[in-house]
Amino acid sequence: MNLKRLNVLYVISICSLALQAAGPVDYNRLTLKQAMEIGMLNNKEVQSSQIETEISKEKEKEVFNHKLPDIGFSSSYSRLTNLYQYENGLLSDPTRYEPIKDVYEFNLDASVPLYTGGKLHAESRKSKVETHLSGLKSRHSQRILKLDIATQFLHIYHLQEQQKLILEKMKEDSLNIKQVDAMRRNGASTRNEVLRTKLQLSNHKMMLSTINNDRIIAEHQLQTLLCLTDLPALHIDTMSLNAYNSGFQTDMQTTAPQNDELLMARDAYEMQKIDRKIVHSNLLPGLSLFGSYGLMNPDYNFYPPQPYFYRIGVIGLNLKFSISELYKNKAKSNMATLALTRKQLEIDQTNENVNHALFAVRQKLIEADERIHIAQEAIEQAKENYRSVKQKYIENLSLITELIDADNAYLEAQSALITTKIDKQLKYFQLQYILGNL
Numbered sequence: 001m002n003l004k005r006l007n008v009l010y011v012i013s014i015c016s017l018a019l020q021a022a023g024p025v026d027y028n029r030l031t032l033k034q035a036m037e038i039g040m041l042n043n044k045e046v047q048s049s050q051i052e053t054e055i056s057k058e059k060e061k062e063v064f065n066h067k068l069p070d071i072g073f074s075s076s077y078s079r080l081t082n083l084y085q086y087e088n089g090l091l092s093d094p095t096r097y098e099p100i101k102d103v104y105e106f107n108l109d110a111s112v113p114l115y116t117g118g119k120l121h122a123e124s125r126k127s128k129v130e131t132h133l134s135g136l137k138s139r140h141s142q143r144i145l146k147l148d149i150a151t152q153f154l155h156i157y158h159l160q161e162q163q164k165l166i167l168e169k170m171k172e173d174s175l176n177i178k179q180v181d182a183m184r185r186n187g188a189s190t191r192n193e194v195l196r197t198k199l200q201l202s203n204h205k206m207m208l209s210t211i212n213n214d215r216i217i218a219e220h221q222l223q224t225l226l227c228l229t230d231l232p233a234l235h236i237d238t239m240s241l242n243a244y245n246s247g248f249q250t251d252m253q254t255t256a257p258q259n260d261e262l263l264m265a266r267d268a269y270e271m272q273k274i275d276r277k278i279v280h281s282n283l284l285p286g287l288s289l290f291g292s293y294g295l296m297n298p299d300y301n302f303y304p305p306q307p308y309f310y311r312i313g314v315i316g317l318n319l320k321f322s323i324s325e326l327y328k329n330k331a332k333s334n335m336a337t338l339a340l341t342r343k344q345l346e347i348d349q350t351n352e353n354v355n356h357a358l359f360a361v362r363q364k365l366i367e368a369d370e371r372i373h374i375a376q377e378a379i380e381q382a383k384e385n386y387r388s389v390k391q392k393y394i395e396n397l398s399l400i401t402e403l404i405d406a407d408n409a410y411l412e413a414q415s416a417l418i419t420t421k422i423d424k425q426l427k428y429f430q431l432q433y434i435l436g437n438l
Contacts, residue, residue, distance in 0.1 A: 027231055031240035032153050035226060039145050042227035046145060049138035056134035060127040067120055069112045078103045100298040100307050107294040111318070117284025118277060126274040133267040140260040145225070146438050150429040152222045154422050157238045159215040161418045166208045169411055173201035180400070193400040200404055241425060258436025265350040269343040276336035282325045291315035354434060361431045368424035375417040382406070382413040 025034055040046055079101050084094040113120060177197045183189040223234050293313035299306040389406040392398035432438040 027228075027233070028235045029237040030234060031237045032150065033240060035149050035153065035222070035236070036146050038226045038228065039149050040142055043145055043225070044227065045141050046138070049134075049141040053131070053134045053138045056127075056131040060124075060131050063123050063127040066123065067113065069110050071108075071110045073106075073108050075106045076104075100305055102297075104297040104309075105294060106296070107292055109290070109292040111288050111290040113286070113288045114317075115285075115287040117281035117286065119281040122274050122277045122281065126271055126278075129267055129270050129274065133264060133271070136260055136264045136267065140264065143260060143433060143436075143438050147429060147433045149222070149225055150438075151426060152218060152225060153236055153238075153241065154426050154429075156215060156218045156222065156236055157241065158418065158422045159211055159218060160238065161422070162415060163208065163211050163215065165411070165414055165418065166204055166211060169407075170201060170204050170208065172407075173197065173204055176403075177201060179394075183394075188396060189400070196400045196404060200407065259354050259434060260436060262347070262350050262354055263436075265343070265347045269340070269347055272336070272340045272343045276333070276340055279329065279332045279336045282322065282329050282332075285319055285321040288318045288320075289315075290318050358431075358434050361427055361434060364427050365424065365431065368420060368427055371420045372417065372424065375413065375420050378413040379410075379417055382410040386410040 025038070080099050080103060083097040083099055085097065086092060086094045177194065180189050180194050180197045184191060184194050219234050219236075220229075222236070223229050223231055226234075228234060291314060293311070295309060295311050297307070297309040299308055299310045301310075386403075386406040386409070389398050389403050393400065393403045429438065
């Protein structure tokens with residue numbers, strides 16, 4: 001098992017121990033904090049992003065190794081044939097010489113880069129920026145998952161509140177049916193009116209069935225996000241949402257300096273700047289220190305060759321300058337400069353998008369407060385209207401259709417208030433996501 005895999009498993013095991021230390025998880029009352037912790041531990045995309053971060057760290061080490069000396073050892077054995085020398089031309093008989101047949105060589109070579117036009121330093125700096133960027137991408141995937149979990153929590157919460165509302169309406173429907181039926185027996189209402197009230201109850205039962213199935217689907221979707229599909233069922237603790245909402249009111253930042261998209265755009269710009277520096281470094285000479293030391297036999301430095309082992313070493317400087325880069329590098333340099341300009345434009349565009357998203361979500365929060373106030377007033381009006389119409393119906397001053405319409409209007413007003421309040425909570429989570437605090 002390689003080092004990267006061990007590091008990732010180590011991180012996962014630490015998270016698992018931390019989750020266990022917090023106490024056993026009750027999947028029938030799963031809190032939002034627990035859901036986020038489980039998601040960070042189990043989600044495959046998050047795990048993949050963590051592995052990418054580990055790979056970047058290892059790459060950073062590998063780039064640093066380019067600065068270290070290159071050391072090599074080589075050995076060889078060869079056997080020579082006789083030497084034939086044509087002293088009077090190729091058509092004449094050659095003179096034969098018998099060299100020492102067996103040749104042995106043992107060499108130790110080393111080279112150290114002394115100057116590369118700043119290329120090695122730039123590559124090292126780039127690898128560090130890549131590691132930082134990889135960490136930002138990992139955090140970004142985690143924050144997206146947290147927002148998805150919070151959104152799914154609120155969706156389930158919305159369905160639960162709607163379910164409670166419909167159940168209350170069904171109880172009231174049952175009372176209305178009994179009351180209208182009693183009026184029919186007294187001759188104050190007709191059988192058709194009883195059927196209309198029963199139809200109202202049936203409609204609410206159908207709504208309840210749809211909401212209940214939607215809730216089951218939403219809970220399974222949350223299980224999928226948390227990679228807990230093996231669980232028979234999962235239910236959430238909606239009270240845990242209050243712990244997150246309590247801190248949102250005090251956060252009135254006007255900018256988003258910790259926004260991941262903006263930070264990643266800046267890192268991408270920094271990497272492009274380093275790439276341009278690497279391109280420019282190709283125009284500069286490279287200087288390296290080299291040396292070798294060998295043990296060989298026979299000694300061909302003398303004539304006739306001597307059948308003895310001998311040692312000899314060499315050390316020196318190697319200067320390399322690519323003349324072709326003088327005309328090849330111009331296009332590369334122009335491309336790097338244009339790419340850097342594009343990255344700057346991407347930063348500006350990302351900054352504008354983030355600021356607009358921040359402005360939009362704050363406006364939506366203001367709108368949500370207004371809508372909540374309006375919805376509360378609408379509930380009072382619908383409630384009073386329903387009470388008034390119901391009293392008139394009892395006194396035979398209104399029709400059953402008017403009573404049902406008033407009841408539906410009251411239900412719609414209550415449902416709208418629930419939706420608006422939960423939508424405001426969602427906007428708070430979206431605000432924290434944009435600010436980089438989620």
